[in-house]
Amino acid sequence: MKDIKRMILLNPGPATTTNSVKLAQVVPDICPREPEFGQLMENISTELTRFVANPGHYTTVLFGGSGTAAVESMISSIADHNKMVIINNGAYGKRMCEIAKTYGLNYSEFTSSPCDAIDLDALERFIKASGQTFSHLAVVHHETTTGLLNDIRAIGELCKRYRIDMIVDAMSSFAAIPIDMEKINISFLASSSNKNLQGMAGVSFVIAEKNKLERLKHRKARNYYLNLYAQYRFFSMNRQFRFTPPVQTLYALSQAIEELKQEGINNRYKRYAKCWKTLVAGIARLGLTYVVPESCHSKLVTAIVEPDHAQYNFQEMHDYFYARGITIYPGKLDQLNTFRIANIGDITCKDIERFLELLGSYLRGIGESQRKVGS
Template identity: 60%
Template sequence: MEIKRNILLNPGPATTSDTVKFAQVMPDICPREKEFGDVMEFVSKELTNFVGSNDKYTTILFGGSGTASVEAILSSIVDDKTILIINNGAYGKRMCEIAEIYNLNYVEYKSSPIEEINLNELEEIIKTHNSKSLSGDKNLISHIAVIHHETTTGILNDIKAIGSICRKYEIDMIVDAMSSFAGIPIDMDEMNIKYLASSSNKCIQGMAGISFVIASTESLEKTKNIKPRNLYLNIYKQYSYFKDNYQMRFTPPVQVLYALKQAIIEAKEETIEKRYERYKECCKILWAGLDKLNLKKLVNEKASSMLLTSIIEPEIEGYNFDALHDYLYNKGFTIYPGKVASKNTFRIANIGQIYPENINKFIEVLEEYFTGIV
């Protein structure tokens, strides 16, 4: 059976291989059977292996979109101390919204959405806050939460440098790696990441529906006695239940887990290093094509992830994003509008099961559109 191939240039869900799609076509099975527990054990351990050792880290699986894993971390592990949230885009802002809903003690550090984080300024905020804590005015900062790849703009935050600051001040770092996990090499130990959130439908190239947290088991065990604020998204309870019998506490998305198993197999075959090289090669082709069409990028190349590019909408007569979207969609390419208030932009993500020839074709179709309206 041949499946129509659409090229998704939105920042997720990403384009998948046919083998990942077909992996969902399995005989019906009760997820409480050992056979399916073996699938979940494989998925959990192999996801961990991409970023760390199963001796020091563990993967906790949830059914849900990526936001579920971020909410699970924030609502499960922060006790009565303070979390510092770095907000330099829509997803940093979302973490602040979660913290607000759960009534967490949090400090928001607003950073530019299009420029690199000022690490000196970040460290100064920590020092100032903690000095007030010592005098009894504030709770000490126990955690820092940051987006790795902020898909609002395509900026890549320097989590290794932030991890070093966290090590200096004995702070646990939480990283939203939603659109960087399995696309950019990550070493949780080297980068000093205690909790990492991601999902099944971006650079791992699986289907949407699985959200997961990769956690330091040492840090996770320290959360055991925190009074629960949640039920479904409680990380320690999900981890404890899974550790004993490789089952989720609640019904998992069975078919999506089969697809994720296949996506993991394919990622291991390609390797994360080679996948990142493929993504970067696609990005270079994209950037060359944008230059040819005089389309300007929002974020400078040095700060870019090379996984997603925000493009400033051209101020030319006849241009309209919806018309551009529809033209490309009818040609088999899906793009997504921007999320930056200061500029009108649209975004092109070059993640998923796409290759240089797909990006070359996209540039050709993009040029056709702009030629037609000029």
């Protein structure tokens, strides 16, 4: 086996993985309809559930597809004739609205700043003022656009008071930020294999209360491949995907789950948060700022304001880093020019220090922040 070059991915997933996760994909060929493979998928499903809920009452429905597949499955399968509120405070909240629109669902959009905490009183007024009973509320836990962490605990309480089922896109928080679905009152949650789980891209999943999944039984299907109830039902009857699963990616996911169990979600978050502290202290020394206040920051992804300098060019900066083994990511905010750094994956503070060292060199190279960096 030749050495695998280690790349430091500071994009918000797919994240840097361990060699053991990469190598877990190299297995004898197997037909995914074999019981042995069914057992592997069942274990994956149970362990994923266990990270956030009691597998007695909740279950994980796996899909082959990127994270958007799980979000689309959730939104399109769960919505009924009642209205859904979708909180849009970033690109991924907006994407949920686009999904709802594509399916012609009955929904209302609650917009909020991508850089600041949601005004919960305003959200409550919005719910009250609509004059309609909302059946569901969909929110992104961690808006990867800016690093904004939405307070799903408080939103969950609001949903409980108004008897609304909460749907959470936890794509970039799952496996880093501890979540207790029952305590927070989350009925459905979506995530994927390749962010804080530190697995390979290609598997996404919906974790749901079993009794709420069962209630979807008589719902007229809006789609085929992404039908949440059909995927749940088929797997629980046969321990198989309805259609071909990403076999090798699932072996890698199984290994990634073992590694998460060994590290523990709390420790993983501590490691990530330590990387973040190193990152923000370093960018401050270089005279750069970031957009979300610490009080509502995930400490996982940071949108950094781009240097205001004639010589600055994101693509050139990206290429400078890429040639040195580090991948950085463009921003996604309309209002402000930012680039993004994610401190997730199999990385340590040393990797962030290396990034900062190179950032200093790059900025010196274009003549930016000479005063602050030069000494």
